[in-house]
Amino acid sequence: MTPEQLRTSILQYAMEGKLVKQDSNDEPASELVKRSQDKKIELIKNGELKKSKKLPVITDGEKPFNIPDNWAWSRLGDLFTILRGGSPRPIKSFLTNDENGINWIKIGDTDPNSKYITKTEEKIIPEGLKKSRAVHIGDFVLSNSMSFGRPYILKINGAVHDGWLIISDYDQVFNKDFLYYLLLSSFVKKQFSIAATGSTVKNLNRERVANTIGVIPPLEEQKRIVAKIEKLMPLVDEYAESYNRLQKIDNEFEDKLKQSVLQYAMEGKLVKQDPSDEPASELIKKIENEKAELIKEGKIKKNKKLPAITDDEKPFDIPDSWEWVRLGNIGDWGAGATPSxxxxxxxxxxxxxLKTGDLNDGVIQDTSEKITEAGVANSSVKVNQPGNILIAMYGATIGKLGIVGKTLVTNQACCGCTPFKGIYNLYLFYYLLSARNRLIELGSGGAQPNISKTKIENFIFPLPPLEEQKRIVTKIEKIMNSINTH
Known part of the structure; x- marks a missing residue:
């Protein structure tokens, strides 16, 4: 169970009356509700509160769980006052640097890990209050759009804009801290989420909050529940630290395990060699013939002959049926460009x-930016067809890989490879993944790490027979899936 799931479970147990024992000496919640209703009638009678539309009776079908006999269900709008903030406009005309100005409370003044709002970055002049809504220490505010429904308790007086809902006059029914945990509980948050659906920007208005149902324990039990929650939550925080450490260790172990699998694969140790496979030496001859034909047809350029591979360059031994070659010999490599x-x-x-930030070490089906046919025609962007292998050459994403899923063009920070026949593109991809650190090392030394196209083409590659390439990829993906789902 994750720490977040544990926190959610604790709050849910609390809201179901299962976290602490009930005490028959406690004043039942029905008396709290009655006093709240009496106060509301008095406020309306004195003109301090407007009479609102009567809320519907809660049906049994709406109640998501059973609660103790001395608890009560109620719609939140029957238990406290809910108002919406207001914004003086244009707001810049009302801002002030005067220390005696009114605190202007914004979403940005919140700390997602705190239940309190304690300070503001900005203040407004007193005239701004006429078009806003005053709030006071102890009031609750709920964000009513975007990250809607998150409750905060005010430790300052101030004013709020129309992105907030204000909850006040709750002390007849609720302990302040219990109300906070109620509003934070999963069953209330679920109601908020359902109520806020249906628009482009989700919005939680006053009526939707008012119609939300909540539980009311006896006031003394609320205090005991809060005490229990606040005893347990620090323990959950300790658990979270251990959990996160273990997750990190687990992730690091998985990464090392995957890297070991890839390394075994590239050394020819992951699958058995088959003597009936055509050896890589024959495959090289076919690739050279194909390359010569493509050059003759003008489909690729003739490049300078790459140097022979020395024994010192070979980082590990490979099977006899394999051959060491340079990457420039097994595919057509090309960098992209940026249209003017x-x-x-x-x-x-x-x-x-494609820009290198779009690379994900997987299949690329879309890019964050697109260009026109004119942009392609008037620049030297490289067109990459599905199956091509991409690698970032410099910057923060250096060494990041991608497999082209849909035809795309690339910018100058990305190099793409069209493998020749006899080179299984996924085998090339997994090799580059296994050798990423060695490739990045090639680019070190300058102000900005840079693996040039020339360095990539000169990088050596262990070439197995084609059929073995396919068997290696099948085995790698079987193992990787097992690691990911362990």
């Missing part, structure tokens, strides 16, 4: 234009 930013008509089209 002085031509806005080159951007915003339908052509996928």
């Amino acid at each position: 930013r002085q031509h806005p008509e080159y951007y915003g089209g339908d052509v996928l234009w």
Whole structure:
């Protein structure tokens, strides 16, 4: 169980009356509700509160769980006052640097790990209060849009804009801290979430909060529940620290295990060699013939001959049926480009234009930015077809990989490879994944790490027979799936 699941379970047990024992000497919740209703009638009678629309009776079907006999169900709108904030506009005209200004409470003033709001970055002049809503120490505020429904208790006086709902006059029924945990509980949050659906920007308005149902324990029991929750939560925090440490260790172990699998695969130790496989030496001849034909047809450029591989370059031994080759000999490599930013008509089209931040060590089906056909025609972007292998050459994403899922073009920080026949693209991908650290080391030494296209093409590659490449990939993916689902 994760720490968050444990916190949720504790609050749910609390709301079901299972966290502490009931005491028959406690004043039942029905008396609290009655006093709250009497006070509400008095406030309406004195003109201090507007009479609101009567809320519907709670049906048995709405009650998500059973509660103790001396507890009560009620709609929140029957238990306290709910108001919406207001915003003086334009707000800049009302801001002040005067220390005596009114605290202007914004979402940005909250700490997601705290139940209190204790300070504000900005203040407004007193005139701004006429178009806003005053709030006081002890009031609750609920965010009513975006990250809606998160409760905070005010430790300051101030004013709030219309992105907040204000809850006050709750002390007849609720202990302040119990109300906080009630509003934070999963069954209330679920109601908020359901109520806020249906619009582009989810919004939790006053009526939706008012119609939310909540539980009311006896006041003394509320205090005992709070004491129990606040005794347990620090223990959960301790558990969270241990849990997160174990998760980190587990993730590091998984990463090392995956890297070991890849290394075994590239050394020819993951699957058995099959003597009936055509050896890699024959495969190299076919690749050279294919490359010569592509050059003859003008489909690829003839590059400078790559140097022979020395024994000192070989980082490990490989089987006899394999061969060491350079990456430039097993595929056509090319870097991309960026269309001129002085031509806005080159951007915003339908052509996928990949920047290295889009690389995910997996299949690329979409990109964060797109260009037009004119952008392609008037630049030297590299067109990569599905199955091509991509690698980031410099910057924060250096060494990051991708497999092209849909035809795309790349910028200059990315190098793409179209493998020749006889090279299984997924085998090449897993090799680059296994050798990532060695590739990154090639780019070290300058102000910005940089693996150039030349360095990539000169990097050596252990080439197995084609059928063995396929068996290796099948075995790798079987093991990786097992590790990911352990």
